Amino acid sequence: MNNTKNNKIKDKRAFNLKLLSIGSVIILLVIILASNILFDKLLGKPLTFDFSMFGRYSITQKTQEVIDKIPEGTTVRIVGLYDVPDNLENSVLEYTKPLLDAYDAYGGDRLTVEYIDPKTYPSIISQLDPSGANDLKENVYVVKYGDNLKVINPKKDCFNFDSQAAMYGYEILTANLVEYTFTNAVNNLLTGFTKHAYFITGLQEDNSTQIKAVLSSMGCDSKDLPVSDDLTIPEDCDILFLNGINTDIPERLQTQLVSYIEGGGNVIIAVNYYANTTEPYEKLNTALDKINIKIDSYVIQENNADYVLGSNNFQYLVDVADDFKDFSSKDQLYSGFARPVRTTDSAVSYVSTYPVLTTSDKASAVVLTDDGQLDLVNEGQYNVGMFATFNEGDVRPQVYVFGTTDLTSDDFISNYSFSHQNVEFIRSCFRNMLNIAAADEVDVPAVAIEDFSIDSERAASSSVTVMALIFVAVIPLALIIVATVVYTRRKHL
Amino acid sequence: MQAIFKREFLSYFRNPTGYVAIALFSFISGVFFIMQVSQGQVEIASEVTSLRSFFIVIVPIVTMGLFSEDRKRGTDVIYYANPITMFDVVMGKFLAAMSLFFIMFINVFIHMIATKILGGKVGVGSWGTVIVFFFLAALFVAIGCLASAITDSQIISAIVCFVFILIIQLISTLSSLLNTAVTTLLTKMNVGSEQASSIGSALENGINWLDPFTKTKDFRYGSFSVAPLIFCISMAIFFLYLTYRLLEKKRWSQS
Structure with missing residues (x-):
């Protein structure tokens, strides 16, 4: 019991x-x-705290100001047409997604960031672009406000790549433009594109993708204008661009250019010597003659060691002329393989010309002779860039002529990115031409990419071998030997 | 607790386990480091992130004998017979295993110094991955403690721990497969395809929320968040509490 x-x-x-x-x-x-x-x-x-190098996961004050501008009751939608991978490492979203999360967190109801895979939700395409005009595909971002949208390629539009490495098939990032691109896209959708730049094409010109991105960030839309027998410069053209042209302009463009300038148009011309050493640009010079400017067929060699960049006398610093000092935070810009730009002998009285970029007074012009030899012409100061305008009447065209493409070429901007003084300078030129107040512009800085390179001299192959031996062989083997000794001694205990 | 910690920590070096674990860790981390050096770019964050994949091998080695060895030899009676709490026993052993991890990790600190000597950078992200490494180690060692407490066989304990960590490492893959399966099933049951996808995605996201690797991935880029660290620590506490309850149960059944 x-x-x-x-x-x-x-x-x-x-x-x-x-x-x-x-x-x-x-x-x-x-x-x-x-x-x-x-x-x-x-x-x-x-x-969550952003201690990342360059604060790449935090939005800047500029972006916050743009988001604050979105009117109450309206929403800017950023839609990633993605099946977001679990592991973002080594994908383009590695930089983009965390930063856009910061946009989303700050944006509240006014700015949202979503990821919708069009393979799973096909209706999202027609929802974003009912007319189908943008031919939306997966793996892009769409920024939509009202009926307007902007498509952003997360790789091409959001990063600068080293152009030389790209030639060998390598992708080396030189700058992170994620915030720059998205903030400007939002700003442009809010304000609408009110300015238009036209790029002359069909003259073996260099690509202008990067400079178009710079213009886009300033609310200026870019369009191509192919040369043809019936070429007409459109009425709405705010800036006409002849960027990196490698052959002379045709007669039709010559006459159009003259009448466009005489009508008060804004023109930027950038050529260099490197791409075409024999081109004298006769018709272009005939057109420029109307504004007292001529591009010479030489290449400038800098002989002042303080100006030369590296070991190449054809790549050097140029001084920003006094009248344009406030265009850049630095007094000197980069220039390479530049042609001299000078005033013509038969000056037109109603035209004023100003040097913009000048070499040191020890530079010399070099002519490539028929037998391939370099022939020094004159030692002295040369202009690498000039500006011309009319000094009387109501019409005031603005024409910048550069003998270098280092301010506008894709190669240069890709390698040095949007924060370089050259880009800063050309932005100021645009600002002047487009009458944009600096305060109205969204100048989000490009973010540098972390560099984890080691010193190749210190990491010579012999020292790498020694290190490999120590870290991979000596230390582990020594520990295994100790383990064996311990085991042998204690196995009978 | 101090006595348990001391006994357990020294026991790693009185048998080959500690040396083998450190040797293995040295070798793996050394290979990752040298591979980066030979490529001319050293990112310590990348090395530490890769090392996390080897928790699945190293944690079972370190924890398999923590409790099972005592049970096998019958020395666990000492804990029950002495005036110490089971909490002290669990924490002492847990901290001993964590200390061994710290000693292993000295390799990575040496690599950091080598990187600086070679003119490289040890960025904030590297320190982020170091922090995450120890929090994840705490979680997995706690799982290892539980695995060791449920059996008196070291091999079974190691296998259980291995399977646990494997499941955690595969959470995102498994959840993705589950998403596909559920979406397909619902579509076949005549649920609208977008609705089926929503349900599948919600399920996937819900399961992914439990993945400590996904939660802590941003640390390597210098984005430090408190929530994932609290998650790791609270889950570690949970597994340690389970271990404690198991030992308590045995204590009562012994008495």
Whole structure:
């Protein structure tokens, strides 16, 4: 009787203990999960700190100002047409997604960031672009405001790449433009594109993708204008660009150019010597003659060691002329394989010309002779860039002529990115031509890419071999030997 | 707790386990480091992130004997017979295993110094991955403690721990497969394709929320968040509590 009673008490005690064990474990699990979910929702974002190099996951004050400009009751949608991979490492989204999360967190109802895979949700394409005009495909971002949208390629539009490495098939990032691109896209959709730049094409010109991106960031839309027999410069053209042209302009363009300038148009011309050493640009010079400017058929060699960049006398610093000092934060810009730009001998009285970029007074012009030899012409100061305008009448055209393409070429901007003083300078030129107040412009800086390179001299192959030996062989083997000794000595204990 | 910690920590070096674990870690981290040096770019964050994949091998080695060895030899009776709490036992052993991880990690600190000597950079992201490494190690060592407490066989304990960590490492893959399966099933049941995808995605996201690797991935880029660290620590506490309850149960059953 007593045994049965004791067993019952024991069973009850065991049951209670089991209940306590299981109950406490379940309660703890529920508390842990609930508190984690709550913490994640309420404090997850506020307690996230961006210590990254260059703060690449934080939006700048400029972006916050643009988001603040979005009118109440309206929403800018940023839609990534993506199936977001679990591991962002080594994908273009590695930089983009975390930063856009910061846009989303700041934007609230006014700016949202979503990821919708069009393979899973095909209707998203027609929802974003009902007319189908933009031919939306997966793996791009769409920024939509009202009926307008802008498509952003997360690779091409959001990064600068080293152009030389690209020639060998390598992709080396030189700058992160994610914030630059998205903030400008949002700003442009809010304000609308009001200015238009036209790029003359069909003259073996260099690509102008990067400079178009710079213009786009200033609210200026870019279009190509192919040369043809019936070429007409459109009425809405705010800037006409002849960027890196490698052959002379045709007669039709010559006459159009003259009448465009005489009508008060804005023109930027950039050529160099490197791409076409024999081209004298006769027709272009005939047109420029109307504004007292001529591009020479020489290449400038800088002989002042303080100006020369590296070991190449054809790549050097040029001084920004006094009248244009406020165009750049630095007094000198980069220039390479530049042709001299000078005033013509038969000056037109109503035209004023100004030097913009000048070499040192020890530079010389070099002519490549027929037998391939270099022939020094004159030592002295040369202009690498000039500006011309009319000094009387109501019409005031603005014409910049550069003998270098280092301010506008894709190669240069890709390698040095948008924060370089050359780009800063050309932005100021645009600003002057387009009458944009600096305060109205969204100047989001390009972010540098972290460089984890090691010093190749210190990491010579001999020292790498020694290190490999120590880290991969000596240390592990020594530990294994110690383990064997310990095992042998203690196995009988 | 101090006595348990000391006994357990020294036991790693009284048998080959500690040396083998450190040797293995040295070798793997050394290979990752030298590979980067030979490519002319050293990112310590990348090395530490890669090392996290080897938790699946190293954690079972380190934790398999924590409790199972005592049970096998019968020395666990000492804990029950002495005036110490099971909490002290669990924490002492847990901290001993974590200390061994710290010693292993000295390799990476040496690599950091070597990187600086070679003119490279040890960025904020590298320190982020170091922090995450120890929080994840705490979580997995806690799982290892539980695995060791449920059996008196070191091999079974190691296998259980291995499977646990494998499941955690494959959470995102498994959730993705589950998403596909659920979406396909619902579509076949005549649920609208976009609705089926939404349900599948919600399920996937829900399961992915439990993935500590995904939660902590931004640390390597210098974006530090408190929530994932709290998640790792709270889950570690949960597994340690489970271990504690198991030992408590045994204590009562012994008495």
